Structures are given as C-alpha cells and as structure tokens.
Amino acid sequence: MNAIDYRLMFVTDDRIKDDTLFFKILEASLKGGTTIVQLREKQLHTKLFYHRAQQAKSICETYNVPLIINDRVDIALAINADGVHLGQNDMPVNIARKLLGENKIIGLSVSNIQQAEASNRLNINYIGISPIFSTNTKTKDLDKPMGISGLKNIRKISNNPIVCIGGVDEKNVSEIIKNGANGIAVVSAISKAKNPENAAKYLKQLL
Numbered sequence: 001m002n003a004i005d006y007r008l009m010f011v012t013d014d015r016i017k018d019d020t021l022f023f024k025i026l027e028a029s030l031k032g033g034t035t036i037v038q039l040r041e042k043q044l045h046t047k048l049f050y051h052r053a054q055q056a057k058s059i060c061e062t063y064n065v066p067l068i069i070n071d072r073v074d075i076a077l078a079i080n081a082d083g084v085h086l087g088q089n090d091m092p093v094n095i096a097r098k099l100l101g102e103n104k105i106i107g108l109s110v111s112n113i114q115q116a117e118a119s120n121r122l123n124i125n126y127i128g129i130s131p132i133f134s135t136n137t138k139t140k141d142l143d144k145p146m147g148i149s150g151l152k153n154i155r156k157i158s159n160n161p162i163v164c165i166g167g168v169d170e171k172n173v174s175e176i177i178k179n180g181a182n183g184i185a186v187v188s189a190i191s192k193a194k195n196p197e198n199a200a201k202y203l204k205q206l207l
C-alpha cells in the first residue's frame with residue numbers, strides 16, 4: 001500500500017439527507033485539500049448506503065484521494081473502497097483484515113490508554129483518538145474526551161499513526177499536531193462551514 005496521508009480526514013455528515021448537497025460538500029472538501037475521506041452513515045438502509053458509497057468513490061477517485069467506510073466492511077468490499085474505520089464494538093480487526101486483505105486501510109477508535117496499548121498488537125493502519133474534545137455531532141456512545149494530555153500519553157506508547165476526532169476545528173488543530181497527532185478528522189468544521197472548500201483549505205494550511 002502507498003503511504004497514506006492522514007493529515008486531513010473529512011468524515012461525511014449523515015445529518016445531510018439531500019444527495020446533491022451531500023456530494024457538493026464532499027467535492028468542496030476535496031477541492032480544499034482533504035487527504036482522506038471517511039463515509040459515515042449511521043441511519044441509511046444498506047441499499048442507499050451502497051449507492052452513496054459508489055458515488056463517493058467515483059468522486060474521490062477523481063481527486064486521487066482514498067475513501068474509507070465507517071463500520072461497514074461489507075459496503076467497503078462491495079465498492080472496493082480503500083478501507084474501513086472500525087470502533088471498539090464494530091467487527092473485530094482480525095476478521096476485517098481477513099476479509100479486506102493486507103492492502104486495505106483499517107483504522108480503529110481508541111478512547112483510553114488500555115485500548116491504545118492493545119491496538120499495538122493488532123494489524124491496523126492508524127488509530128482514531130475518540131473523542132479528543134467534546135462534540136455535538138455524535139450524541140450516542142460517546143466516550144469522555146481525552147484532551148491534549150490523553151493524546152500525549154497515547155503518542156508515547158502507540159506504534160500507529162494517530163488521527164484525532166471530536167470538536168476539532170481551526171482553533172485547536174495546531175495544538176493537536178504539535179502534540180504528536182498525524183492528522184485530524186472533522187465533520188462540522190467542514191460540513192457546517194459557510195464555505196466548505198475554504199474551510200478545508202484553511203485547516204490544511206494550519207496542519
């Protein structure tokens with residue numbers, strides 16, 4: 001697998017139901033310099049998720065940016081996505097790896113130091129510190145924010161690239177990177193911006 005650029009992960013916003021707007025924002029984020037996209041749909045039926053994934057893949061390919069799928073290994077396989085992002089309660093990493101093969105990206109959420117330690121023994125490509133700060137975007141199953149001190153502790157022991165998610169915006173991105181993260185993952189900082197392309201550009205400049 002080529003080296004993956006984890007600097008700016010745009011996580012799509014499943015609050016946006018209108019497909020035209022959804023893909024307009026995705027494309028704007030790519031024009032602004034998003035380096036990797038995570039398609040996250042918590043409510044869509046499988047068929048609609050699959051169609052969104054297909055269209056997202058074709059857009060990402062135009063920009064030569066990898067696309068990973070949140071939670072759903074089956075959708076990732078169906079569209080030949082570049083990988084998946086898994087949480088602690090999603091499909092076990094070893095099974096996902098068997099299904100996807102060695103050349104796909106697997107990201108895993110970690111919310112404490114024990115999970116970060118355990119993740120060193122897994123065949124993954126990056127960890128997502130989840131959440132780094134508080135967020136209104138995800139309301140269910142959200143762990144306590146780890147903050148910069150949590151990031152520092154995990155940086156000391158982790159063998160994996162680190163991507164931070166949760167409440168990340170232009171005000172805190174520099175501090176996150178200074179303290180050892182390889183990248184940030186954002187929903188609202190791009191999807192809720194008046195101009196998503198400029199928002200992505202600005203975040204990218206700060207990285």
Ligand SMILES: Cc1ncc(COP(=O)(O)OP(=O)(O)O)c(N)n1
Nearest residue numbers: 085086087088109128130163165185
């Ligand atoms: C980069 C990144 N890190 C963490 C998460 C959270 O994943 P998960 O814990 O599975 O929660 P859901 O996103 O599925 O609600 C993430 N999506 N991306």
Ligand SMILES: Cc1nc(C(=O)O)sc1CCOP(=O)(O)O
Nearest residue numbers: 130131135137166167186187188
């Ligand atoms: C999808 C997701 N997972 C999180 C976790 O901590 O597990 S926080 C989150 C949403 C992040 O949205 P925003 O950039 O708008 O704060």
Ligand SMILES: [Mg+2]
Nearest residue numbers: 071086087090
């Ligand atoms: Mg999940």
